[in-house]
Amino acid sequence: MSPNPPSTFAAPGHVRVRDILYMAVFALRGNWLRSTLTALGVIIGIAAVIIMVSVGQGTQAQLDETISRLGSNRIDVMPNWGRQGAVRMGAASVFSLTSDDVEAIRERIPQARHVSGIVSGSVQVINAEQNWSTRWQGVEPDYFQVQDWTLALGDPAEFGDYAGTDTIVILGQSVRDKLFGEEDPVGSSIRVGRVSFTVVGVTNVKGQSGWGGDQDDVIFVPLDTARRRLMGQMQMPPGTVQQITVGAASAADMASVEAELNALLKETHKIPPGGEDDFMVRNLTQLVSARSETTRLMSMLLGAVAGISLIVGGIGIMNIMLVSVTERIREIGLRMAVGAGPKEIQRQFLAEAMMISLGGGLIGIAIGIAGALLAGRIGALPVELNMEVILLATGFSVATGLFFGFYPARKAAQLDPIEALRHQG
Template structure:
């Protein structure tokens, strides 16, 4: 029997029992629709989380100076000034995929404006810092190379500082005393909100690193140009693991650290947080898909059930076909074709329902929904697989009937 005849015969049998065929396919329709909807919801959630993390600086790594070990007591990160501005420049130039390597000095101090004062974080920075830390200027201007070269007494203030000292009025152009040194505020930073740890990211003052180095943060260390940290921002899609290894290797070489010796710096990055978040949302999608797959499985069992009933009902037809010369394979393929057509039909209707349902859900619940072509392809593939898997046993049962017994069946 050729393919066309098989198809024709299978469609004919399914049409003869329209309601039953439709109800059987319904199991698969619901299963496939559920899988597609759940995967779309899961993927949407994953992308949203991933976007949020990216805005928090997912491809940022922080290089911090090492520790002093004094009589076995390790004083912690930053207790030794091992990082220099040249290290930052070397990272920028020699590590592939670096968007910005920004050295910074960090400290805290009292700010005074008029009759108000406020303690805040003070960062001595270069213009790259704005890129590395995703700082945007809300009003005024940023710092430039000229400010850096002349060690200008100019400052950028965060939203919180502006609120505390200027009561929400425009701070640009105002004078701000940082540790008694008068600065001119040239720009107001756009608000960043809180960090993961609940720290207020807007409670900062940014000044040129050269200015900070002198008096403000008190680290006049001659020509060494030490820095408190280097923020390294990688380009999108860069391999953080690999970048971290390259930065580490470069600094060890620059600092002449022998193999086996501890590094005199630390590298931290957020990619572990990102990975954890993504793993969590992957687990969520997986869970949703697994739950949806159960309904697909139930649909498959429905197909098997109906095919078994159908084989029993059509025992005499099987007998007739065997009597006029059908081989076992002909009967097997005939019944398998019916099961596969049922499940493929269910898959197509399920895809339509699933895609429609996902968009409706996204619209109603205001969720991010992403229907991946892969999930549609997978559904069709699985549906065909279910048709074959659950159709196999009934079809084999049909094919193995004895022609005489089948003909006699009442």
């Protein structure tokens, strides 16, 4: 150990906090490498907590954004996989959904607040010398409510016209940028395939989907217009829709609407008991929930690592402080002899334990913040730093030192002064 600092124990109960901290720093500085290694468990634990929470909160924020992009309380109904003999075909090879199904859902499932049939495809769109290949969707008015589409340009009342057969089109922002740049396209005519359409609106930006696609690279036309003008060689039966999208009245209604959709379509499609459905109902929030569950399990794993590291670090602090008490028995006796009481001795050793833990916590916070930012930049993980968590981590580091330093400090305080002075260390 380094030489003892000048004693400040003039009389029991008169030691200032500043003096206790000074002596704690003096004692730890004499074995700075040992103190640093002792704090390693706390460093790892605090860093793991910050990285875990930052990535977890960032992922949750991304999931919330994904849900909002997918649409409010949305359920999709699609044709089931086709079969030709023993060979399964793609879903696009089956046309099992019709506008009659859409009407049945509207009439018989009250909790289905918004319902729209959908047909879609790809097409070349042209404005003067500008052209762009995009996807089109033939939809009904309710589609825009289900998907939370709003207009940046144009009159929202135009959504109501999507129940007719007019050759009107709403552009996604990406298509508007390709064909018109910064110009206002509302009222302009463009060619969609071989048909002239009038632009009546431009949607607000939605950005990328949860699967990386550009949601704004799309145009919307009325469902009946799409069937008559854009279906081309698809040879779909009259009244067919490729997909039905349903918006439940509330999140609490999702499960019941899904169950009613299955029951209704089994009935209208005359599916016998035990028979294979020619449709499938997909609750998109289930996909997000599955991803959220994976994130939660990863967070629990990281949390377990952080917890174990803090416990190991705390045990390391306790072990080193016990060694320190043994090494400094004579020093403790001398301080008691010049007036230090058991409380002052206990406070000094507690201060040393807490300073080791707090120092490790501060280093862990720095490493945790750097690690979280690095994970966001290199690992492309969503990261959201939270100052409350950083402050909580600081509190945890202090609490670790207090909890695991208490026993060694108490042991030091209970030493007999005479026996301590006789000790030959």
